[in-house]
Amino acid sequence: MASSSPTVMLRRPAGNLLLGGMVVIVATLVAAARLAGIGRSALAETFVLIFTSIVVEALPFVLLGALVSAGIAVLVPNRAFERLARLPLPLQVPGAALGGLAFPVCECGSVPVARRLISRGMHPAAGLAFMLASPIMNPIVLASTWIAYQGRGLALQMVLGRAGLGLLLAMVAGWAIGGEGARDILRARPDDEHPAPATPTSPGDRIRAFTDHLAADFYFMGKFVVIGSALAAALQAVVPQTLLSGVARTPVLGALALMALAFLLSLCSEADAFVAVSFVQFPIGSQLAFLVFGPVVDAKLAFLYGATFRRRFVVKLVVVAAPIVLAGSLWFEVLMR
């Protein structure tokens, strides 16, 4: 109900009390942790450093994705999406996957954009193809792959292998998982119940609608990036990666091991090539598996997907992605020999 009173008032004393309580609790926790010397524990230090570094690196990309998503929501008219939705699916899916070439953000940014595209009318198969392709095929990722493998004389092969297998995976997974309607694939969000005006007209309304969409996406995705990063950091701090080196020489087991490692590490796709190239005792095909599987499925993304899509999306994605990546990496190995 609109208030006619010009008086500025805070409506939520209970909320303010809660907020104040939170600040006091956090301040007490910080002081207690410092006094208890928690920072002297190597495990705690390793966890906090890796956790913070993943979040610090990922959060601006989440914001970038939320900015693009808010722009799509507020600035792109409905008729543009209606025209897009009328395109035949066999054209939408590869077109959307190739669209990843023009979207230079990693996986954290592509999820909110894909969600927005699907909710605005793009076919889910095409939206998923875009979401899965852009972290693998964007120019920054392909350039970093080139630079990382240049020293081994495999730059062109790895870039083509990564882009080709990534494109194939995105299209197949999009078709296989996104065949249903948007309502069947997207999880409803609380802010969906309070949408901003669909077509804000005044500049003030537009700014307000834009910031509403931006904040909704940032908050929603951001919290799952934080939770996923905590899991990835805990795995890095606790699990010795040398457990995997025993299977390094076997192509099939090597690929599976590096796919598991990619899930565990949750690296940004713009950096993972520099890590993959150091796994010299693993076959080159296994390294490709690491580079294609990681940007599509990892610990951090599992939380993001779980919150964005309906139940069992992650399971379906793993069931589709793992065999494609495994088979593709083995064929890459065959071709490289």
Added chain:
Amino acid sequence: MNIDTGRVLRAAVFAAWAIFFAYLRISGDMTRYLGPRTYWVVTFGAVALGGAAIAHVATLRTQTEPRRPTRAEMASVATLLIPIVGVLMIPSAELGALAASRKLSSAGGGEVGAFAPAAPDPDGDISFAEIQYANESEEYAAQAGVVEGTPIRLTGFVTHAADAPGEGFDLTRFYVSCCAADALPFSVRIGPSIGLAPLENDWLEVQGRVARDESGFYVQAQDISEVPEPAVPYLY
């Protein structure tokens, strides 16, 4: 005209993150978390999150009944602030011997080594990576000038500390590409010397000469001194 408490809350979190990013940039602490490839992310984060906070502050007032923040929104706020709270609890966290032991790329006879670049810089300094690469490839060793008797100076932290004074130990440094999550440890064996017994995670500067035995290249130390952790703890 009412003030939307939900927007106040959101603006506060945006502002907290913007301040945190600005602090990382100004204090130089971003080098603890990121590599030079992604330093720009910190500047972008400070500016963009600051902009989002300002945009929220500018639209705090609403003509309609303000919507109360739900428990889920409060939980989101708390979750998003966890990393900042973590840094406040452990402000000077560093990757040390424990982190090195967890990483796949281990050095000096580890099970999985790093690949040697095809063409080392012949005029470049010899450091941790060059010694490790040299242990993998004779050709690389020759091109990089890693030969016995070469003078060398290394700064790193101790891993695989000596059991007794005078025994050898490993000196390690992390190489980072984008962030600490992709850090790879490179270690160099320091030969038995001078009766010292440095502890794990001690930062040392070692001066000596490159030597070689059946296990590969190592450094025969002539002088070892304890140093503080460098401002930039990683190599790139």
